[in-house]
Amino acid sequence: MGLSVGYVIRRIAMFLVVIWVAATINFIIPRLVPGDPIQTMLAHMAQTERIENAAAITQELRATYGLDAPIQEQYARYILNSFRFDFGLSLNQFPTKVGDLVLRAMPWTIGLLATTTLLSFGLGTLMGALLVWRGTPRWAQVMLTPFTFFAAVPYFLLAVVFLYLFAYVWKILPTGGVATAGAKAEWTLAYVGDVLQHFILPAAAMALAGLGNWMLGIRGMMVTTIGADYLNLAYAKGLTDRRIFFRYALRNAMLPQVTSLVIALGHIVSGAILIEVIFTLPGIGNLLYRSIGFLDYPMIQGITFVLVVSVAFSVLLLDLFYPRLDPRITYTRK
């Protein structure tokens, strides 16, 4: 429905082009930046041990990173490797592969952010819609209104406040990390419970900060939808309030929200850097933060690339899925 084979093919081709451009930029930028990462590495080594044959080591490292080949060959190899998610070795945690580090950090970030994004989207959309729905009891509207305030509060500020109150003053929740120090990472109830406990504060801060934005977003759309003629007819049809709310009002008001949600979900791989730094979570955000500090180019490139792919992929899915949500959108050529 609404999709032609030609469109799907063109859309996927577009997706691949975006990724290719991203990989190319990834390739060019570090080569424009002054400074030689190999020399920086040597300098780091020199701090801890005596370097006898600097020239030989430099030569060897250049070969390891493929920097001795002509530029065209470097580029071709780089693009090819990018599509295989192979970004070589981390400079900071030499000689671990960038891919492995990213893979290890990813579950924490996705686990935290996917949950909180979906949670605050669901709750925020529902609460914002109820805020202006005429069937909502007065007391509920009064209770809901203050939550829109959180649209103005940055999540890291909430995080710090929560950290201070729950971990420092009342000492009921841990200050950071993903598990109690020394706990064995295994699929036991105790360990999972421990992890969940560590996630309460960052998740609460993220979800609450996101809530206000979703509420404000849906509220405006909802007001427009409530005034629509088809809502009036739905009332005249004698449908239940509940059905009108979900099937006629919210269903239509939500469409632009879904676009925002998909883009937000695409961005979660980059993590919310500050939240991971504040709570010392070993996620992608933290990894990126540390890599920037160490000028760990392969790491930065790898993470950037994963981010680009995930955003582009989310938007691709959205484009292919949207005609299902809104039948007025169609990509078939007439």
Place this chain on the structure above:
Amino acid sequence: MNTDAVLRINNLHVHYQTPQGAVKAVDEVNLFVGRGERFGFVGESGCGKTTTALAILQMIQYPGKIVAGEILLEGKNLVELNAEEMRRTRWREVSLIPQGAMSSLNPVMRIKDQIADAILTHEGRSARTGLNQRIEDLLVTVGLQRPVAQMFPHELSGGMKQRVCVAMAIALKPKLIIADEPTSALDVVVQRIVTQTLIEVQERIGASLILIGHDMGLQAQIVHRLAIMYGGHLVEMATVKKIFQAPQHPYTQVLIGSVPSPKTKKSPFALPGLPPALLNPPPGCVFHPRCAKALEMCRTQVPPLHEIQAAHFVACHLYR
């Protein structure tokens, strides 16, 4: 008076509360609609036609409120029903063909789902068997093809959407159908066909019809009786024939006189002045500032609706 009235409105007052005071949108309206009768409401914009119709459905929105009167649908006073009872009454007993058919269908729902919504809400799950067949039959009744059931509103033309609305309105065989300017957005050809369909289905299910509009020509072809409204008041009510041949109220006379005629070729008479501001209506007869025949008492006393001949009601001091 016709005793077999499906709808009887007694002494209806609808006010919109504003910071400046109450706007009397409907003031002292009395009328009845017989079984199977087609009843027309005519008047200029803002005269209270649509507000009266919404009052029947109990869909007057805040800050509007029915401040007095009863609306008896087969003896049941709709004004006194609670929200849930009224919800069950809507569509099953009184349905609506809306003003803007173009935008009255949910854009993201298939036609069949929108019709099914009304049926299932009122008849329950037992209506599920044979539902698709029933919906398609309804569409055929109003001159649409069966595949329309699977379509979305944006895939239909204006006339088709209006037919869908007609089909939806008769789905539960209500006693009364309120058509609020159902064809005002359509061109005259489609208008004619859609109204013809409307009359056919209304007669088939034996419902009464209230047709709201300002097109005197269209009304004359369709309805049995006409009610003329002005400034929230019902000023004259009689059969179409009487209204056109012997209009009594000065406003009706002007209204009839304003219908252009190809025979005389003279330009139609236009009433000077503007409709009254209902926030602060003129005292006495609401029409007196524009009335050429106004008497002294028109300035002070509100004329009641009065039966001057059999089944011919006029609210004017000239006929006391």
